[in-house]
Amino acid sequence: MLTFCEWVRRQTSGTGAALILTLGCVNTALAAATPDQTAAALAQSALTNSGALEILTSLTTEVGPRLAGTAAEQRAAAWARARFETAGFDKVWSEPFTLTNGWARGLEQASITSPSPQPLVVTALGGSVATPPPGLEAEVALFKTYAELLAMPTNSLTGKIVVVTQPMVRAQDGGGYGTLNAMRTAGPGEAARRGAAAYLLRSLGTDRHRVAHTGGTHYAPDAPRIPAAALSVPDAEQLERLVALGKPVRIRLLLTPRDLGPVTSQNVIAEIQGREHPEKIVLLGAHLDSWDLGTGAIDDGAGVAIVMAATKMIRALPAPPRCTIRVVLFGAEEPGVIGGNAYAAAHQAELSHYVIAAEPDFGQGPVYRFQTGVTNPEVPSLQRIRAVLAPLGVLPGDNASHGESDVGPLAKRQVPAVTLAMDGTDYFDLHHTADDTLDKVLPGRINQSTACYVAFTYLAAELGDDYRQPAAVPAR
Amino acid sequence: MLTFCEWVRRQTSGTGAALILTLGCVNTALAAATPDQTAAALAQSALTNSGALEILTSLTTEVGPRLAGTAAEQRAAAWARARFETAGFDKVWSEPFTLTNGWARGLEQASITSPSPQPLVVTALGGSVATPPPGLEAEVALFKTYAELLAMPTNSLTGKIVVVTQPMVRAQDGGGYGTLNAMRTAGPGEAARRGAAAYLLRSLGTDRHRVAHTGGTHYAPDAPRIPAAALSVPDAEQLERLVALGKPVRIRLLLTPRDLGPVTSQNVIAEIQGREHPEKIVLLGAHLDSWDLGTGAIDDGAGVAIVMAATKMIRALPAPPRCTIRVVLFGAEEPGVIGGNAYAAAHQAELSHYVIAAEPDFGQGPVYRFQTGVTNPEVPSLQRIRAVLAPLGVLPGDNASHGESDVGPLAKRQVPAVTLAMDGTDYFDLHHTADDTLDKVLPGRINQSTACYVAFTYLAAELGDDYRQPAAVPAR
Numbered sequence: 001m002l003t004f005c006e007w008v009r010r011q012t013s014g015t016g017a018a019l020i021l022t023l024g025c026v027n028t029a030l031a032a033a034t035p036d037q038t039a040a041a042l043a044q045s046a047l048t049n050s051g052a053l054e055i056l057t058s059l060t061t062e063v064g065p066r067l068a069g070t071a072a073e074q075r076a077a078a079w080a081r082a083r084f085e086t087a088g089f090d091k092v093w094s095e096p097f098t099l100t101n102g103w104a105r106g107l108e109q110a111s112i113t114s115p116s117p118q119p120l121v122v123t124a125l126g127g128s129v130a131t132p133p134p135g136l137e138a139e140v141a142l143f144k145t146y147a148e149l150l151a152m153p154t155n156s157l158t159g160k161i162v163v164v165t166q167p168m169v170r171a172q173d174g175g176g177y178g179t180l181n182a183m184r185t186a187g188p189g190e191a192a193r194r195g196a197a198a199y200l201l202r203s204l205g206t207d208r209h210r211v212a213h214t215g216g217t218h219y220a221p222d223a224p225r226i227p228a229a230a231l232s233v234p235d236a237e238q239l240e241r242l243v244a245l246g247k248p249v250r251i252r253l254l255l256t257p258r259d260l261g262p263v264t265s266q267n268v269i270a271e272i273q274g275r276e277h278p279e280k281i282v283l284l285g286a287h288l289d290s291w292d293l294g295t296g297a298i299d300d301g302a303g304v305a306i307v308m309a310a311t312k313m314i315r316a317l318p319a320p321p322r323c324t325i326r327v328v329l330f331g332a333e334e335p336g337v338i339g340g341n342a343y344a345a346a347h348q349a350e351l352s353h354y355v356i357a358a359e360p361d362f363g364q365g366p367v368y369r370f371q372t373g374v375t376n377p378e379v380p381s382l383q384r385i386r387a388v389l390a391p392l393g394v395l396p397g398d399n400a401s402h403g404e405s406d407v408g409p410l411a412k413r414q415v416p417a418v419t420l421a422m423d424g425t426d427y428f429d430l431h432h433t434a435d436d437t438l439d440k441v442l443p444g445r446i447n448q449s450t451a452c453y454v455a456f457t458y459l460a461a462e463l464g465d466d467y468r469q470p471a472a473v474p475a476r
Numbered sequence: 477m478l479t480f481c482e483w484v485r486r487q488t489s490g491t492g493a494a495l496i497l498t499l500g501c502v503n504t505a506l507a508a509a510t511p512d513q514t515a516a517a518l519a520q521s522a523l524t525n526s527g528a529l530e531i532l533t534s535l536t537t538e539v540g541p542r543l544a545g546t547a548a549e550q551r552a553a554a555w556a557r558a559r560f561e562t563a564g565f566d567k568v569w570s571e572p573f574t575l576t577n578g579w580a581r582g583l584e585q586a587s588i589t590s591p592s593p594q595p596l597v598v599t600a601l602g603g604s605v606a607t608p609p610p611g612l613e614a615e616v617a618l619f620k621t622y623a624e625l626l627a628m629p630t631n632s633l634t635g636k637i638v639v640v641t642q643p644m645v646r647a648q649d650g651g652g653y654g655t656l657n658a659m660r661t662a663g664p665g666e667a668a669r670r671g672a673a674a675y676l677l678r679s680l681g682t683d684r685h686r687v688a689h690t691g692g693t694h695y696a697p698d699a700p701r702i703p704a705a706a707l708s709v710p711d712a713e714q715l716e717r718l719v720a721l722g723k724p725v726r727i728r729l730l731l732t733p734r735d736l737g738p739v740t741s742q743n744v745i746a747e748i749q750g751r752e753h754p755e756k757i758v759l760l761g762a763h764l765d766s767w768d769l770g771t772g773a774i775d776d777g778a779g780v781a782i783v784m785a786a787t788k789m790i791r792a793l794p795a796p797p798r799c800t801i802r803v804v805l806f807g808a809e810e811p812g813v814i815g816g817n818a819y820a821a822a823h824q825a826e827l828s829h830y831v832i833a834a835e836p837d838f839g840q841g842p843v844y845r846f847q848t849g850v851t852n853p854e855v856p857s858l859q860r861i862r863a864v865l866a867p868l869g870v871l872p873g874d875n876a877s878h879g880e881s882d883v884g885p886l887a888k889r890q891v892p893a894v895t896l897a898m899d900g901t902d903y904f905d906l907h908h909t910a911d912d913t914l915d916k917v918l919p920g921r922i923n924q925s926t927a928c929y930v931a932f933t934y935l936a937a938e939l940g941d942d943y944r945q946p947a948a949v950p951a952r
Contacts, residue, residue, distance in 0.1 A: 061717045064594030072593065117548065118540030118771070121910060209685050210770070210910035234913040238771070241537045294686070295594070295714070434597060434686035437710040 102263030106256030135254030189220025294436030340406030365449030578739030582732030665696025770912030816882030841925030
């Protein structure tokens with residue numbers, strides 16, 4: 001005898017549209033299906049064609065790069081609202097907020113001037129100040145680890161261009177990024193405190209291409225704000241070799257970014273209202289802004305496409321789940337989770353009604369582990385979610401989820417969160433570079449991620465459990 | 477009983493230096509060795525450490541990019557002369573020549589201005605003229621194949637920016653490049669003849685990175701000289717998608733390259749004089765100039781390193797081969813084999829004494845096929861060379877070699893030539909891009925190529941056959 005899942009699989013010939021049609025025609029079967037079976041059927045359909053790649057193609061082509069606080073980010077917001085409305089979401093709205101410092105990239109030129117003149121590939125860090133108008137030229141002080149820079153005394157590097165070349169480690173969970181993050185975010189301040197005229201770091205990236213990885217940086221309040229940029233990996237290695245030859249190495253650097261002052265960004269929000277508990281909310285996030293160098297296909301166009309595709313499939317079911325599903329496409333994540341913090345502050349009063357929150361912001365997937373951040377990770381509803389995710393290739397994970405990116409501020413406010421952890425082995429080959437473009441996204445990978453999200457989201461909203469409940473059994 | 481080769485292998489513990497020492501200490505054994513055994517022993521030693529990677533590291537780091545006719549190319553020439561002198565070559569000299577049109581790259585900026593503003597990655601083709609000073613903006617006329625452009629009537633594209641997006645095919649023998657070469661070299665003239673304001677092509681490359689592939693172009697004498705640049709592959713695909721949406725697509729393009737007028741380049745030449753027939757010459761070429769975007773590690777730093785390393789090993793033998801080995805490091809290959817033509821013209825009178833010529837100009841290898849361009853490819857001396865190359869992983873090839881790159885003009889003048897054909901499967905991932913840097917070269921690959929070159933060169937110079945002799949047996 002066929003299981004319900006098997007039956008749906010045979011009927012649907014693999015397309016999301018076909019599944020929806022089929023589900024629409026078989027109310028009897030549906031009524032008889034358990035939520036777990038419906039979640040599994042949605043996932044099976046998504047594996048073949050979730051619609052995510054079509055959404056991502058549209059976003060990255062018709063909008064392109066979407067730097068926070070720009071007209072491009074506003075075009076992305078309009079694009080998202082139109083998409084949600086076409087898909088028949090119950091409510092679609094925007095919540096604008098102010099980004100204190102808009103920022104625009106300018107020229108970025110660097111070269112070795114001696115001993116062997118040659119160009120260097122650099123890109124300004126987000127928020128970097130400009131060099132003086134004609135550029136600056138200075139001798140290099142190179143450190144092979146960030147710790148070596150930190151070990152230098154105050155004012156010991158006066159007038160130097162500090163270069164830090166510590167390589168980033170490739171790791172499935174992205175652990176190499178967290179470890180080195182301060183080298184980018186705090187490095188310019190540390191170098192300035194020691195007297196540096198400018199700061200260059202080896203890109204926080206695992207590729208070997210002449211594309212540099214940008215990313216936000218923060219200046220120290222007690223030190224001058226100096227120009228800061230990332231070198232491509234081959235350029236950082238070239239500098240190491242030249243410095244090792246023993247002659248002084250000099251670099252010329254020209255950066256002309258501009259601080260635009262206060263600009264407007266926005267979160268775009270869409271809802272599928274719950275059929276029994278519209279006040280209880282399962283929140284899915286993703287961020288609509290991207291850096292300006294690529295088209296933000298993996299960061300975080302993929303996340304946007306995954307949550308839009310997953311919720312569009314749920315919207316097309318004959319009946320919505322018991323609880324509300326709210327999708328928030330955050331603005332201005334890259335400059336420092338500005339949209340995520342604005343959302344959490346504005347919605348503080350309702351957060352106690354949130355069932356759970358999740359956000360894909362780690363590329364195209366596949367999802368390989370399900371981490372929770374709840375009071376009791378062993379409750380039956382989470383076991384049921386794990387059971388539906390397991391055949392999609394998802395391991396059970398720990399209970400240390402703090403929510404990805406923009407839902408982090410919700411988790412800090414005690415909203416239960418999960419992380420459908422994506423395989424990040426090659427994520428930092430592309431992250432924050434001009435290479436972050438559509439052609440890097442593979443259907444099989446983004447469909448698997450969407451399958452995991454549609455299954456998780458449907459089940460979480462249908463079961464509507466209270467993940468704040470004290471643990472009935474000892475937590476793992 | 478040990479063979480001589482086996483004995484040498486056991487003694488040398490794998491380094492070139494150790495081999496040389498060993499060979500120096502065992503004149504009796506050497507005297508007893510056949511040329512084939514010596515060639516095989518040299519190859520075995522090169523497989524482990526040919527010295528090529530050290531040479532390549534020095535060239536790409538201490539000189540860097542080496543655009544034809546620039547001070548950087550002259551620094552490369554001085555570097556090469558010093559290296560040959562240190563290695564004890566019998567004669568080392570330069571032969572300067574004039575490059576009619578020196579060229580310097582300038583700014584290169586492109587962006588889509590509508591319907592969805594976003595930056596494009598482009599790089600000017602070598603020899604391109606500049607755009608007007610503020611840049612130019614025009615509507616795109618996109619052709620998915622070069623043939624579609626050629627099918628357009630004269631003046632049918634007035635004022636348009638012509639974009640041709642035909643993709644290059646990946647092939648081991650580089651066949652995809654030859655087929656599409658006219659799209660870059662003749663495309664600007666064909667577009668201008670049809671009224672275009674500028675010409676953009678999808679890079680002749682097989683990668684998917686936001687680095688564009690430059691390369692020389694030639695203008696048609698009967699059409700205006702219009703600005704010409706290559707798009708990176710993801711940018712070409714983005715334009716295809718946008719054009720397919722049906723709205724007019726407009727591009728803004730700014731290129732500021734400069735024609736420098738006549739400049740000087742040079743061929744650097746070094747010789748190991750033959751012990752019996754110094755007038756008979758085995759010629760090895762490679763080109764010292766590179767494009768300016770990368771450091772020319774694979775094009776043609778690898779070729780330079782392979783021929784320098786191979787001949788340095790032969791120089792260190794107790795006695796030189798019977799015929800002279802001449803290494804020519806050509807200048808100004810990239811703008812159109814200027815150094816190769818200058819050499820052939822200047823040395824016309826002596827060419828009848830040349831035994832054979834070869835040039836590696838297809839990356840780091842490995843060598844996988846031995847092609848000849850001789851009167852009778854079945855002569856015993858070539859069979860002996862094939863027999864020594866076979867265990868290195870080299871197939872026998874056809875007799876259609878016309879000599880690579882700079883030795884092509886010699887082959888046209890009836891100098892016998894061979895091609896030690898390199899595997900080019902990934903060559904066009906890097907060719908003519910900023911990504912052509914040292915980190916892409918693997919010791920095992922460049923050592924195998926050097927092993928093939930040292931074996932071929934030693935045997936060809938020791939055997940000193942006459943490859944112009946009429947065929948005694950029917951040629952294959």
